[in-house]
Amino acid sequence: MKRVFSKPNLSPFDEVEWEKRTAEITDDSGKVIFKQEGVEVPKYWSLLATKVVVSKYFYGEQGTSERETSVRQLMHRVCRTIANWGIADGYFNKEDGEIFYNELVWLCLNQYGAFNSPVWFNTGLYHEYGVGKNSGRGNWHVNPRTGEAERAATQYEYPQGSACFIQSVQDNMEDIMRLAYSEAMLFKYGSGTGSDLSPIRSTREKLSGGGRPSGPLSFLKVYDQVANVVKSGGKTRRAAKMNTLRDWHGDIEEFIDAKQKEEKKAWALIEQGYSGSYNGDAYGSVMYQNENLSVRASDEFMQAAIDKKEWWTRATTTGANLEKKD
Numbered sequence: 001m002k003r004v005f006s007k008p009n010l011s012p013f014d015e016v017e018w019e020k021r022t023a024e025i026t027d028d029s030g031k032v033i034f035k036q037e038g039v040e041v042p043k044y045w046s047l048l049a050t051k052v053v054v055s056k057y058f059y060g061e062q063g064t065s066e067r068e069t070s071v072r073q074l075m076h077r078v079c080r081t082i083a084n085w086g087i088a089d090g091y092f093n094k095e096d097g098e099i100f101y102n103e104l105v106w107l108c109l110n111q112y113g114a115f116n117s118p119v120w121f122n123t124g125l126y127h128e129y130g131v132g133k134n135s136g137r138g139n140w141h142v143n144p145r146t147g148e149a150e151r152a153a154t155q156y157e158y159p160q161g162s163a164c165f166i167q168s169v170q171d172n173m174e175d176i177m178r179l180a181y182s183e184a185m186l187f188k189y190g191s192g193t194g195s196d197l198s199p200i201r202s203t204r205e206k207l208s209g210g211g212r213p214s215g216p217l218s219f220l221k222v223y224d225q226v227a228n229v230v231k232s233g234g235k236t237r238r239a240a241k242m243n244t245l246r247d248w249h250g251d252i253e254e255f256i257d258a259k260q261k262e263e264k265k266a267w268a269l270i271e272q273g274y275s276g277s278y279n280g281d282a283y284g285s286v287m288y289q290n291e292n293l294s295v296r297a298s299d300e301f302m303q304a305a306i307d308k309k310e311w312w313t314r315a316t317t318t319g320a321n322l323e324k325k326d
Contacts, residue, residue: 001092005110006102012109013072017043023054028277036062040070042109049111057120059129066129071109077124078115079104084127089144115161121190122159132156139185160189164240167195171316176200176219180226183241187230192240196296201316202250204323215251216243217258220288227290241291247301248314250322259293262286 006012018040025034034055041050057074060067068074083101086092092100107113115123125131132138138152139160152158165186169179179195186193201207203215220243227239245255269282276282283289304311312321 001096001099003099004103005106005112006099012102012106013075015106016109018072019043021047021050023051025051025055036067036069038069040072042071045071045111053120056117059125059131074120075105075108077128078119079108081124081127116163118159118163118190119161122156123161125159126154126156139189160186160191163191165191165193167193169195169197169199171199171201180222183223184226184230187227187239187241192242194242194244196244196246198244198246198249198296199316202313202322203254204250204313205315205317215254216245216249217251217254220258220291224288224290228284239290242294243291244294244296246296247298248312250313250315252295252313253325255293256295259288262288 007015020038020040022035022037023039024032024036027033034051036054036058039050039054039058041053053071053074058068059074059077068077079101082104083097086100087094087097108115126133132155135155138155138158140149141152141158142148143150167179167182169175183193197216197220200216200219201213203212205213207213223241223243227241230239245252249255263286265286266276266282269285270276274280274282274285301311303309311325313323313325314320315322
């Protein structure tokens with residue numbers, strides 16, 4: 001492997017000047033919500049970069065010996081683990097693996113590239129620090145020996161490194177609740193998730209046993225609260241979540257208006273003196289605050305709008321027309 005950025009016989013960590021700083025974050029009122037003193041960072045890093053990396057990506061509880069205190073530790077933890085995987089999996093020999101490690105460290109340290117949050121959260125905790133060796137089972141992974149998917153025996157040996165997952169949902173209670181569980185497990189390790197809820201029957205259709213369905217917006221309240229209580233990667237970062245609904249769905253208008261209605265409730269609470277900050281009581285008391293809601297508008301819908309033609313919503317199960325929209 002040819003070196004491009006790093007230098008032979010010189011660690012990337014020794015190429016830069018270092019200094020110790022205090023990483024401090026305050027809220028809108030000036031109250032300190034995070035502070036760590038004596039953190040070691042490259043001298044040319046901005047204060048913003050320092051705050052983000054230290055508050056979100058340094059491992060360990062503050063005030064304990066396990067807490068990371070230097071960007072060196074973070075970079076080594078992640079890059080060493082990835083390089084060792086490459087050697088173990090036969091991508092390169094040990095000598096090339098060391099070059100790869102140095103190149104990766106150089107790129108991250110000099111801010112030419114950066115991994116997504118789940119990589120910084122999870123990678124190397126097991127392999128460098130032994131974190132999770134006595135923990136419960138982790139998420140699913142593909143066993144390299146068998147090629148089969150299986151549940152990891154520990155939480156960080158096969159760390160969750162993908163930032164985004166797209167998940168499906170079917171129109172039955174088991175699968176609707178299965179999605180809530182899957183989302184919670186992805187949020188736990190710092191990833192985001194998105195689902196199209198169009199397969200779930202609208203409130204304008206019927207259940208096989210009689211009565212009316214709850215509709216996707218009712219279950220969306222459950223998903224919203226799962227995202228609210230499960231902080232991403234155990235950090236103070238909010239969960240990243242998106243839900244969509246197709247333009248033909250029977251509950252599409254309620255879906256479009258959902259956030260607006262909840263916003264008005266939040267305004268009413270703010271007028272009564274409740275905190276209006278994004279983490280305050282007002283927005284914490286209303287629904288749909290932990291996800292993006294997006295309409296999946298088709299070419300057919302847009303063309304109908306251009307041509308000023310009528311548009312029909314349809315039943316999820318039968319495809320029959322439900323309501324005509326202008």
